[in-house]
Amino acid sequence: MRLALQDPSALARHRTVDEPSQDTVEGVTIDLSRKRVVLGEETAPLTYKEFELLQYLVLREGRTVARAEIISALWPAPDADAPNERTIDVHVRRLRSKLGAYQDIVRTVRGTGYRFDRHADVVVRHDLRGPSPDL
Template sequence: MAPATNATPPTGKNQARGFALYVGIDEATAAANGIDLAKIVEALKNLTTQLVPDAQTYAAVALAPEQAGGRDVDVVRLALQEPSAVARHRGDESASDKEGSGVTIDISRKRILIDDETAPLTFKEFELLQFLVIHKGLTVSRSELIAALWRADDVDIPNERTIDVHVRRLRAKLGRFEDIVRTVRGIGYRYDTHADVTVLHASAPSPDMF
């Protein structure tokens, strides 16, 4: 007779065995904050050990070309081959549909979908996001936004300070994807290619493509 065993038979189901934390920070940014990447990694590993002494950790540094555009964390996700980031980078629409999440900026229909739900953006909020998307990778100053999106005879023309209010309202409606509109301190705003964003362009140039 075979000896009794207390081992739990496999169920065939997947279970969480750990997690990956992607951190977007380059050496220059770390140095500006008085630290280096190695110390950040060591601190995170030490914290994990303090919380769960038996936990195993592994760290990998993401290397990418200096000219790689986009948020640092998205560059890291792509460099380390995180599946959803790779799928979106390749334009794998079927993978995006299966995930059922992310942002679709539909320039042809003038609408934003967040997790397949239409976001309640005003016309001006959509124009603001559209302008940044069309000029992706470029930092757009507040004065440029005002000149492009408001006519001289508009009664509600913002100044460079109140343009921030419009951006805040836009970000609030983008929810957890608010950081697709990046602030460039002292200059203005920018949109970079984002792993969770799909942009649908019109088949013909729109008259408001700036």
């Protein structure tokens, strides 16, 4: 019964040695609809602003985005909390550290800004129609 209900412990006991595990996931999944980034099997602990920054770059894939554009998009109201251009560099550094081995998907374009470069092992999910990365 547990096997028919796809219980993970029952599936693990039933799986043979020759059968590859479907649970092993390589690469990065950037799930825009669920607002999360999955590295392999672990969800990256991104802050709200770090995810918003990554999402902004992902939606402009291949285009260099200036620091000033990032500031005006992510901090639209002119207030005291709006960062300067160097603060954006700090946000990007923290984002990259949480992306680990995949930190090079956020590229620095010297003197201009940043760009998202997709690799073969990077999947971007825009909506809920695709399969959940939890499966």
